[in-house]
Amino acid sequence: MARERVVVVGGGLTAARAVESMREHGVDDEIVVVVEEHRWPYERPPLSKGYLAGDEPSSAIYPLDAAWYREHDVDVRRGVRATGLDIVARTLATDAGELPWDRLLLATGASPRRFDGPGAGLRGVHVLRTLPDSTRLRTALREGDRRVVVIGSSWIGLEVAAAARTYGNEVTVLGRGEAPLVGAVGRELGGMFADLHREHGVDVRTEVAVSAIEGGRGRAVGVLLTTGEALPADLVVVGIGATPNVELATSARLTVDDGIVTDAAFRTSADGVFAAGDVASVFNPTLGHRLRVEHWDNADASGRAVGRVLAGQDVEYDEIPYFFTDQYDLGMEYSGYGELAERAGLVVRGDLATRECIAFWVLDGRLVAAMNVNVWDVNDQVQRLIRSGEPVDPAALADPDVPLASIGASA
Ligand code: FAD
Numbered sequence: 310m311a312r313e314r315v316v317v318v319g320g321g322l323t324a325a326r327a328v329e330s331m332r333e334h335g336v337d338d339e340i341v342v343v344v345e346e347h348r349w350p351y352e353r354p355p356l357s358k359g360y361l362a363g364d365e366p367s368s369a370i371y372p373l374d375a376a377w378y379r380e381h382d383v384d385v386r387r388g389v390r391a392t393g394l395d396i397v398a399r400t401l402a403t404d405a406g407e408l409p410w411d412r413l414l415l416a417t418g419a420s421p422r423r424f425d426g427p428g429a430g431l432r433g434v435h436v437l438r439t440l441p442d443s444t445r446l447r448t449a450l451r452e453g454d455r456r457v458v459v460i461g462s463s464w465i466g467l468e469v470a471a472a473a474r475t476y477g478n479e480v481t482v483l484g485r486g487e488a489p490l491v492g493a494v495g496r497e498l499g500g501m502f503a504d505l506h507r508e509h510g511v512d513v514r515t516e517v518a519v520s521a522i523e524g525g526r527g528r529a530v531g532v533l534l535t536t537g538e539a540l541p542a543d544l545v546v547v548g549i550g551a552t553p554n555v556e557l558a559t560s561a562r563l564t565v566d567d568g569i570v571t572d573a574a575f576r577t578s579a580d581g582v583f584a585a586g587d588v589a590s591v592f593n594p595t596l597g598h599r600l601r602v603e604h605w606d607n608a609d610a611s612g613r614a615v616g617r618v619l620a621g622q623d624v625e626y627d628e629i630p631y632f633f634t635d636q637y638d639l640g641m642e643y644s645g646y647g648e649l650a651e652r653a654g655l656v657v658r659g660d661l662a663t664r665e666c667i668a669f670w671v672l673d674g675r676l677v678a679a680m681n682v683n684v685w686d687v688n689d690q691v692q693r694l695i696r697s698g699e700p701v702d703p704a705a706l707a708d709p710d711v712p713l714a715s716i717g718a719s720a
Contacts, residue, residue: 314408315331316410318343318391318414318557319342320346321351321586322350322605322609323586323615324344324586324612326613327585328378328381328383329372336619341384345388346439349371350373353605354605356370356439357468357469358468361468362476363476367440386403389405391417391557393557394560396580401413412582413582414582414585415583415589416612417555419438419551420551421551422547431524432527433545434522434545435449446544446546450472456543457479457543458540459482462489462490463548463550466484467489467636468634468636473546475637480510481513482514483514483532485518486515487515488515493647497668506636519535553568558584558588563578564577568587568601570599571583571592573591573594573624574624586611586612591611595646596646605633606632611626629644629646630647642688644680649670649677655671659682664683666682666684667684667691669707671703674701676706679694694717701717
């Protein structure tokens with residue numbers, strides 16, 4: 310049989326895991342990866358943590374090295390942008406010419422949301438998504454003793470704040486919610502992160518909105534709040550979320566609705582076209598509706614899973630969303646369904662104040678999410694309890710003397 314061609318668009322972890330998984334599962338078709346960035350596919354968490362803080366080299370961000378792609382006959386075309394998609398002719402237009410495909414994976418990820426008020430284009434205003442973004446920000450933060458204003462108090466904003474403090478900068482974090490991360494982890498846990506940052510000298514402002522970034526001679530010099538208060542700044546970091554890169558899918562009239570719509574096997578509305586990672590809104594069998602997940606673990610797991618689909622296997626993707634963060638001396642993992650946690654009651658094992666605890670979200674007597682903070686090796690048990698849907702006893706969850714392994718009917 311003639312060798313077919315699989316084309317992957319994307320230069321993140323999803324693309325890397327997909328091609329790795331295809332080769333592992335016996336795909337011997339031609340594989341071409343089209344990557345807009347001028348580097349091998351890489352993962353992003355270190356860009357706001359170890360690499361930004363100067364603890365990790367940039368070489369740590371590549372899940373697969375050049376030798377792997379060579380040895381596995383994967384043609385990675387770096388610095389090539391896909392510009393159009395024809396699902397009838399089965400071709401991908403790129404700025405380096407047209408590429409026919411038999412199967413196509415869109416793993417185009419997401420782009421940082423830009424501040425949409427005055428001053429967004431000034432020098433000294435940073436966003437963080439790529440290695441060059443992180444290098445630029447690191448260079449600026451390293452000088453130390455600068456006034457850094459972070460717009461946005463979600464994960465990336467807080468991680469940048471922590472890195473900025475370690476270089477001895479003066480840091481202010483601005484958020485709209487009553488605590489940082491309220492939408493992600495609720496008021497109590499968000500308050501724990503606020504306390505952590507305040508103890509490290511960050512000015513954490515809540516329930517504030519920015520009306521403009523103020524400039525002088527083309528550079529950011531401050532941030533103006535809607536209250537009229539002006540905060541002087543030497544650099545401004547905008548961390549207000551990301552939007553999925555759906556342009557190719559939209560141009561080809563694939564179904565798009567906050568991400569490229571797929572079934573639980575990553576199949577889009579066009580035959581032979583698949584989507585995974587940050588860009589995909591994938592049907593989740595547990596929830597009974599689609600879910601778009603912007604986490605490292607999803608890029609890793611959905612990349613591997615779509616690789617199996619492209620190898621011809623039957624897959625029903627049903628991972629429990631999982632993510633992690635590291636800030637100062639705090640490390641945490643979160644597993645579960647945020648939308649269910651919003652309606653759930655909170656049970657805490659340990660002490661939020663000392664930041665060594667496990668927070669459990671219990672809805673209708675069942676565990677729907679949990680976050681372990683500076684407590685390790687519990688995620689497997691947490692995921693078992695969430696997946697099983699078994700009734701859990703809140704008193705047992707709260708009691709540090711009750712091993713998690715003994716909770717739940719299947720324990
Ligand atoms: P991406 O990593 O966004 O990769 C998409 C790639 O596609 C990019 O290389 C892009 O240039 C390329 N591309 C897009 N369009 C085209 C085109 N038309 N032609 C060619 N190439 C194209 N998650 C966690 O769980 N924990 C963390 O601590 C954490 N930290 C993070 C820190 C930072 C700074 C960032 C930005 C993200 C972090 N995340 C974290 C989220 C995690 O990194 C993402 O979920 C993950 O990167 C998604 O991978 P992806 O491959 O789907 O997309």
